[in-house]
Each structure stands twice: as structure tokens, then as C-alpha cells.
Amino acid sequence: MNERPPNQEDDLDEKYRRASARDGSGPSESVRRAVLRHAAELAAKRGPRELAPTKIDFEQPAANDARWRPAAYGGLAAAALVGLLVAPHFMPPSSRPPASQPPSSRQPASPPSAPTTAPRSAAEQAAAAPVPESRAPALALNPALAPRPAPTPRAGVPMETPRVPSVDDAASASNRSRRYAPAAAQRVPAPPPAPGALAAAAQAPIDAATALRQAAQSGDTQRLQALLGEQIDVNARDGAGRTALMLAVYRGQAQAVDALLARGADPNAADASGTTPLQAAVAGNQSGIIAALRRAGAR
Amino acid sequence: MMSDAGETDESLLTRYARGEAEAFEVLYRRHEMRTWRYLERNVGNRATADELMQEVWFAVAREAPNYRATARFTTWLFTIAHNRMIDWMRTNRPQASLSTLGYESGSVILQLTANPSTGPLAAAVAQEESAALAEALTRLPAEQRDAFLMQIEGGLGVEEIAAISGVSFETAKSRLRYARSKLREALKEFA
Numbered sequence: 118m119n120e121r122p123p124n125q126e127d128d129l130d131e132k133y134r135r136a137s138a139r140d141g142s143g144p145s146e147s148v149r150r151a152v153l154r155h156a157a158e159l160a161a162k163r164g165p166r167e168l169a170p171t172k173i174d175f176e177q178p179a180a181n182d183a184r185w186r187p188a189a190y191g192g193l194a195a196a197a198l199v200g201l202l203v204a205p206h207f208m209p210p211s212s213r214p215p216a217s218q219p220p221s222s223r224q225p226a227s228p229p230s231a232p233t234t235a236p237r238s239a240a241e242q243a244a245a246a247p248v249p250e251s252r253a254p255a256l257a258l259n260p261a262l263a264p265r266p267a268p269t270p271r272a273g274v275p276m277e278t279p280r281v282p283s284v285d286d287a288a289s290a291s292n293r294s295r296r297y298a299p300a301a302a303q304r305v306p307a308p309p310p311a312p313g314a315l316a317a318a319a320q321a322p323i324d325a326a327t328a329l330r331q332a333a334q335s336g337d338t339q340r341l342q343a344l345l346g347e348q349i350d351v352n353a354r355d356g357a358g359r360t361a362l363m364l365a366v367y368r369g370q371a372q373a374v375d376a377l378l379a380r381g382a383d384p385n386a387a388d389a390s391g392t393t394p395l396q397a398a399v400a401g402n403q404s405g406i407i408a409a410l411r412r413a414g415a416r
Numbered sequence: 417m418m419s420d421a422g423e424t425d426e427s428l429l430t431r432y433a434r435g436e437a438e439a440f441e442v443l444y445r446r447h448e449m450r451t452w453r454y455l456e457r458n459v460g461n462r463a464t465a466d467e468l469m470q471e472v473w474f475a476v477a478r479e480a481p482n483y484r485a486t487a488r489f490t491t492w493l494f495t496i497a498h499n500r501m502i503d504w505m506r507t508n509r510p511q512a513s514l515s516t517l518g519y520e521s522g523s524v525i526l527q528l529t530a531n532p533s534t535g536p537l538a539a540a541v542a543q544e545e546s547a548a549l550a551e552a553l554t555r556l557p558a559e560q561r562d563a564f565l566m567q568i569e570g571g572l573g574v575e576e577i578a579a580i581s582g583v584s585f586e587t588a589k590s591r592l593r594y595a596r597s598k599l600r601e602a603l604k605e606f607a
Contacts, residue, residue, distance in 0.1 A: 129600050133568055136546040137453060144452045148466045153441055156477040160437035163481070357482040367484045390479040391499040392492065399579040400487030407575070416582040 326353035326361075333361035333377060336370035345380045352382060358389030366394045371405045384415035425489035433480040440480075444473060447490070450569040451497055457553060457565055458501050468504055472497045491580070494570040498562065498580050505558075545606040552602030560595035563588060 323331070329349060332341040345351065352360050362382040365373035378384060387393045395415040398406040425446070431439035451472060456465035475496050483492060553561055559581070566572045566580065578588035 129596055129603065130568060132545065132549060132603055132606065133599075135542075136549050137449075139542060139546060140453075142456070142462065143449055144469045145466050148470050149444075149448070151470055152444060152473040152477070153437075155474055156432070156440040156444070157437040159477050159480075160432060160435045160440065163433075163435045359482075367486050369486070388482070390475065390482060390492075390496060392487070392495055393579070393582075396491070396495050396576075396579045397484075397487055399576050400491040407579075411584075 325349050327355075329353070330355055330359075330361045330364050333365040333370060333373045334368050336365070336368065336373050338372045338376055341373055341376050345376060351377060351380050352386055354386075354388075358387070360386045360388075360394075362386065363388055363392075363394050363397060366397045366403065366406055366410075367401065369401060369403050369406065371403070371409070374406050374409055378409060378413040384410050384413040426483075426485045429476075429480055429483055429489055430485065432477075433483065440477060443489075447493060451493065454494065454497055454565045454569040455501055458558070458562055459504065460554070464504065464508075468497070468500055472500050475500070488576075490570050491572060491576050494566055494572060495580050498566065501562075541606070545603060548602050548606065549599065552599050556595055556598060560591045560598075563591040564595035564599070567592060 325344065325347070326349065329341065329344045329351070330353070331337075332344060352362075354360055355364075359367075360382065362374060362377045362384070363386065365377060384395070385393055393415065395407065395410045398410055423442075425443060428439040428443040432443065452465055452469050455468045455472070456462055459465055459468065472493075476493060479496075483489075553564075556564070563577050563581065566577050572580070574589050574592060575585060577592070578585045581588060581591075583591075
């Protein structure tokens with residue numbers, strides 16, 4: 118790694134140092150003051166990252182002493198209100214709605230067995246879509262959700278036009294089925310993952326570029342390969358100007374480095390301080406990574 | 417590198433990044449002279465060396481939170497110093513190649529021969545030796561001088577010098593070999 122050059126055995130170093138020791142020159146005092154002042158200012162701006170041990174004065178009243186009661190009571194009241202609103206949804210229905218209830222206030226009138234010829238909206242189709250088998254038992258056990266026969270017109274009573282179910286209806290029905298049959302819902306297989314890891318990353322709180330850098334840094338080559346299979350900027354940088362490749366180098370993740378280089382990562386993309394991946398690899402004594410970077414044209 | 421107190425450069429920089437200004441001062445004083453000599457002997461001008469010195473250490477302070485302890489501090493420091501020095505050369509002396517850059521007239525010689533601390537004869541010999549070394553440094557091509565100064569002042573190895581200079585291992589090794597050979601030749605008459 119740090120191979121010494123030839124002719125190291127001579128006393129050139131000693132002569133140089135002897136001459137330097139006789140050399141009384143150095144940076145001016147103004148430079149020294151400016152550097153130390155600037156560093157102190159930056160340190161003051163950053164502040165201590167680790168909190169010093171806190172001394173607690175138990176005799177001093179708490180800063181929030183005057184506000185804790187309203188906050189506590191308000192919190193309790195809010196919890197009670199939420200409970201009142203939510204609890205009925207977990208209670209099983211006591212009985213079927215009366216038969217005399219107008220159809221417009223009930224579930225969608227058209228059972229799956231009696232399709233109408235009229236064009237149906239997307240929401241209607243969604244509401245009337247066949248129930249998955251895994252959910253079917255739950256619906257069958259719940260009379261409130263079981264398909265009902267279409268109401269028969271009575272003599273002298275005009276048949277009301279069935280209300281077109283809305284999207285809300287479909288969502289509501291779906292929610293109800295989950296509420297009333299939690300056990301069945303658990304048996305329902307999870308929906309298949311979105312196609313492509315990039316889509317999954319897009320759904321996550323972080324963006325795809327950040328996910329890529331995290332995968333590179335942690336050496337998660339499986340995730341890295343999945344991300345690299347998508348349209349992604351492989352040279353995207355973080356706040357310090359570091360690419361995924363640079364982070365992989367810093368952490369010594371040789372496989373991640375190989376994967377990124379194979380995907381066209383720039384081997385010479387320096388970070389904000391001007392450090393290149395090769396310099397970082399050399400400093401970290403990563404011989405395998407150094408070789409890989411050099412093969413990729415790193416300078 | 418360990419300090420007298422046993423604390424590494426990397427640890428000091430990490431402490432500074434957490435907000436401890438005192439750690440920076442220890443670090444600065446530890447590397448002040450070697451950084452300055454590296455810059456001054458490369459650019460051959462004390463005022464410019466002061467200017468670059470300030471910029472380099474400002475960058476160290478600014479980038480401290482981004483420093484990762486996987487890199488040796490001296491490598492990181494001399495990477496910054498080298499990059500800043502090259503930037504300055506490209507900006508201020510675009511017409512001159514790195515190989516043709518010279519020193520201020522006699523500046524290094526005067527610096528290297530100052531403060532003789534022994535008797536008149538020994539002092540005279542020391543001055544001659546220092547002058548010979550300074551002159552040999554001046555005559556070196558800039559790339560070779562830079563490589564040698566990185567090695568002697570920064571304690572860097574061939575691989576590190578190659579990476580910082582952006583050249584192959586063999587090129588860096590060759591530069592060091594030539595530089596050392598010329599300097600040794602210039603000083604062969606001195607014990």
C-alpha cells in the first residue's frame with residue numbers, strides 16, 4: 118500500500134528535516150489567528166452534538182407547570198371523543214334493517230346474480246365485482262353484507278330507481294368487510310409488490326437516489342441491483358456531494374462498488390471536499406476497491 | 417498519528433466536528449508547519465503560501481463534519497492542500513506548466529539556511545547543505561517536487577501520492593525515484 122520508493126535507505130530524509138529544523142519560517146501569525154477564529158466560529162455555530170449531562174434542579178418549578186393540567190385534560194377529552202366515534206364501528210349490527218326501508222338507503226340493489234343491461238360506472242363495477250374467495254366466508258356470515266335479492270315491485274307502489282353506487286360506497290363496503298371480519302382479512306394474501314424496486318422506493322419516505330446511496334453504503338447488493346435495474350441517476354449526490362459509489366468506497370463495500378461501476382457510475386466523481394473515490398479507497402486501504410476503480414478509469 | 421497526549425488526528429477532527437474548538441487548535445498546531453512547508457516549497461512564495469494555508473485550513477474546518485474516519489487525516493489534509501495548490505497554479509499561472517514553476521529568488525535558500533545554532537564552521541556547512549537542498553528542490557520539475565513534498569511532509573506512501581496526484585502508481589513511484597535521486601545527488605558531498 119504505502120510502498121516506500123527506492124533509495125529510501127539513504128539519509129535524504131534526515132538531511133531534509135535537519136534543514137527544515139534550521140528553517141525559522143512558517144505561516145504568519147495573522148493566518149494562524151484567522152484559521153483558529155474561523156474554526157471556533159464554525160464550532161460555535163454547530164454547537165455540541167452530544168448533550169452534556171443535564172443537572173436537574175428538583176426545587177425549581179417545571180417549565181410547563183402551568184400548562185400540564187389543561188394539556189392532560191384536553192388529551193383525555195380528545196381520547197374519549199375519538200372512542201365514542203370509533204366504538205360503534207366495532208359493534209356487530211343488531212339486526213337487519215326493516216324491510217320497509219326504502220331501497221335508496223340500503224346497499225346497492227343489483228345483486229351479482231342479476232346484472233342489469235344498463236351501462237355501469239367504474240365505481241359500480243368495483244362495488245359489484247366478485248368477492249375474492251378468501252373474503253367470501255366473512256361476507257356470507259355477515260347478513261348485513263350478504264347480497265340481497267332485488268326488491269320486487271309492489272302493486273301500486275312505483276319502483277324507485279336504484280341509486281348508482283358511488284366510490285364512497287365501494288370504499289365503505291370494503292372497509293366494513295375488513296372491520297367485521299378481521300380474521301378473514303388476515304388470511305387475505307398481501308397484495309403483490311409494485312412492479313420494480315424503484316416503484317417501491319418511490320412509495321417509501323425516501324427518494325430513489327437516497328435509497329440507492331443507502332443500499333450502496335450498507336452493501337445491500339440485492340436492493341442495489343434492483344434499484345440499478347431502473348431508470349435512476351447512478352451519480353446522484355447527497356448534501357456533501359457524495360455519490361453512491363463514494364459512500365460504498367467509504368464503507369469498503371467492494372461488491373457494491375463493482376455493481377455501481379458496472380452500471381456506469383463515475384469513478385472520478387469527487388465529493389464536496391474534492392476527494393475522489395480513488396483517494397478515499399487509498400486512504401481506507403481498500404486494495405480490492407482500488408483495483409476496481411483503476412480498471413474503471415479512476416484517476 | 418498520535419499526539420503527545422495520545423489522541424489521534426482522526427479523533428481530534430471528530431471531536432471538532434462535534435463542536436469542540438479546542439480539538440481543532442491541537443490539530444492545527446500539530447500539522448501547521450508541514451502544511452505550510454508543503455505549500456510554500458511548491459509555490460515558492462510566502463505570501464501565496466499564507467493565502468493557500470488559510471484556504472486549506474478553512475476547508476478542513478468547514479468539511480470536518482463530512483470527514484469519515486476510514487481515511488487517514490493526513491491523506492485527507494494533503495488532498496485538500498494539493499487540490500488547492502493546483503487550482504491556484506492553474507488560475508494564477510496558466511501560461512506556465514507545472515514543470516517550469518520556479519521559486520521566489522532565493523526565498524527557500526534563505527529560509528533553509530537561517531538560524532544556524534552551532535559554531536561558525538558547522539553553521540557554514542549547514543548553510544551550504546541547506547542551500548544545496550533548497551536549490552535542488554527549486555530545480556526539480558513541479559510534479560516531482562510535489563510528490564517528494566507529499567512524502568516528506570505528509571508522510572504519504574506511493575499509492576496515496578498517486579491517488580492525490582491523479583496518476584498511476586508507477587508514475588508516482590517514478591516521480592519519487594527521480595526526485596530523490598536528484599536531491600541525493602545534490603547533497604552527496606554533505607555527510
